[in-house]
Amino acid sequence: MRGKPCSHPGKQLEKHLINTGNIALLMAEHYSLTLDETERSALLMHDIGKAHSAFQKRLCRACPAANTCAELCRQSPPEQVYTGHAAPSAALVLAKTGNIILAEAVRRHHGALQNLDxxxxxxxxxxxxxxxxELTALYTWPGMSTLGLWDEIPADFIKSFPDEISWENLCFDQLEILLPVDNPEAMSHLWLELRKIYSLLVTADRWDAAVGTEWQAKYWHPQAQKFTQFIQQKRLESQHSGRSELALWRTALYEKAVNNATQIMDKPGLYTLTLPTGAGKTLIGLSLASMAAERFxxxxIIYILPFISLVDQNAGVAGQLFDQVQEDHHLAYRDDGDDKKPDYGSDNQAGEFLSFFRYWDMPVVVTTLSKLWDVMYSPRANDNMNFHRLSQAVVLLDEPQSIPVKYWDGIGRTLELISQQWGSTFILMTATQPVIIQGKELTPETVAFPKERHKIIWQNHALDIDKLPDFLDDRGWAQKDCLVILNTRESALRTYLAALKRGLPTLLLSRWLTPHDRQRILDQLIKMEHNELQRTxxxxQVVEAGVxxxxxxxxxxxxxxxxxxxxxxxxxRHAQREGLAELWVIEVKDDRNRSLSSYIYDKTLLNQTRNLLNEQGILRESAIAARVTEYYRRLSSAVIPDEIWPDIIKGHWGAYHPLYDEQIPEAALLIDEDGSIEELLNELPALPPGLKSLSRRRSINRELGQHTINVGLKYLQEWDDSLSGFIIAKDKPVLEKTPFSWWILHAEGIGQVYSKDSGFIPLKYSQQYQDIVLPVDGGDF
Incomplete structure (x- = not known):
């Protein structure tokens, strides 16, 4: 028996097809994109392959209304094996529209895009x-008439399908004759069209399936009074901290930058904003983005930050300046009790959808560079969902130099394409502007601090890690506020222990400390600075941006x-110290005589930096901007661009280039101070799958993330071997590997394997840690 086909349990197929088409059309119109008649036809046919008896039988088994449904599909002929609905749907789309781009979007809408070959x-x-x-196994039904694609409902899908020769000619013409493979510009436009329809289709399809209601557009509104209030608040804070002169300079710079940008930003396009650190560029950048959004x-507005650690902080600033701000990274979505969660009204399903798929539904989004990278380049369907959000948006890209140099050419061309074709505006904002785009500079002139603050001094010979404390003694780190930035967590821990041994008021920040403990230490540093207490x-590198x-x-x-x-x-930073402060650049080597920088950074970047520093020796702040320009010029000629753009224009649309190279394998270590982490871990597998428990799962993962560090497997295995005889309650070891492939350190290991002040302590430093730290703390294990 064949009943009316459904797309999902309890939802008739024609309603899903129509709803998906309508949602995609609403989204396209809201984001200033167009869908022509053939594109709409493709959307209306994207799931038509679900009209298959075997698939309908599966749906019936999952449908709560199956026992009362008069249209129940009870039988599936044995010869009609279901092999998926995307392929037959795509074949019908190609036959109907003659457009291979639309057919591919439909064929891959539950997977990932593929390369042209x-x-x-x-x-x-x-x-x-x-x-x-595939088409013979499908059946037609009366409800197809509501799709408006046929003058009369065909008896089956084969009769209207091309014969073999016509079909082969259609496929050959589309892919071998009409495809503009020798025209790079046309191929880049095809890539943009493919990702546009793919993005709209995947989002609309998922929305109707998961939410089931009409999508409602959310509009951006300028908030000029909020900017005025924020500036006044910052001015008062500066007066209380004794920085009134600096506040006046920042206010004047803000006004000058806004006035200058008013003259320059005459149309959507590519722009740069180059300001020194400490100039208040976050406020200026968001203000210019707001002005551009209102004008164009x-x-x-989509605000892109290089690291997750900065999103919370800068999303807080954006939240004071705009209504309806969505903070997006993999730990950003709280449960219903969190007052920072975006307001989706009474529609919990919509909130769950946005959380699960990380869809950018709010007018202002604060997210990470890695997320933007996936949105633009990942071939995966779910990653591509936000691509249409770039249309006619203002994208503020903070610290773009964090993008690997090999990608500069490719991403620059991509931003230019999107801007030209979709009327989008990209603002690249940093103190060290890389050569990514040829954009108009929004800063009125080269901006420098009211007075020089520091000079860079190059120590032109390598230094063994064991000799570093002696070098710091000679530089006077015991007499002045001092920051030492090292490239590895282990070298930072060794230097921290050396500072403690000397009795210095020392704090440590690294990713061997949990985010929770890092924030506590950062708050302590800020308090010490406010009270003018000496600190080391x-x-x-966690301290280099946004702190x-x-x-x-x-x-x-x-x-x-x-x-x-x-x-x-x-x-x-605030130019309140007499004379020029000193920044010493040194090259530290490990016990194997290898430069620690070589573990972290590309050798081309390091070689060009050495060359530049060797030429200068001492570099005053006033000369830095010119040297940054020269550094980027040299890099542009020294680094071979990656294949991002060639892949786009050659049709390698299924290729993916990860933003960052893979690091040494590490494992997640959860620090459980009081047993609460173990309780959360036990709760996770008990939660039901799907969207209904998503808010709670997100909340648990966020809490776990606040108490998690990544540690090299060899370090954990060494501790595991050392502690193998130590058992706590319920026959559990102090250091335990969980079924989730995470490790968990129970409370009995706090102070030995992990310290709230020192972070993770490799076994080989355990005795040194005890000898130095315990006499200071006056405690024991």
């Missing part, structure tokens, strides 16, 4: 008999030149 292999080399077999009638901070700290001297292990400049932003 794979597409050709499927359509040109595929067997006509296979297409016929933008669909929204040993840190890894408002000020030191009299900075020591930086060798890094790319732009990272050195970022470190300099923590050296006499």
């Amino acid at each position: 794979e597409i050709k292999s499927y359509w040109i080399n595929g067997e006509y008999a296979d297409r016929i077999k 009638k933008a669909t929204g 901070l040993i840190s890894t 408002d700290l000020d030191f009299a001297m900075v020591i930086r292990d060798l890094a790319p030149f732009d990272s050195i400049v970022q470190a300099a932003g923590r050296c006499n």
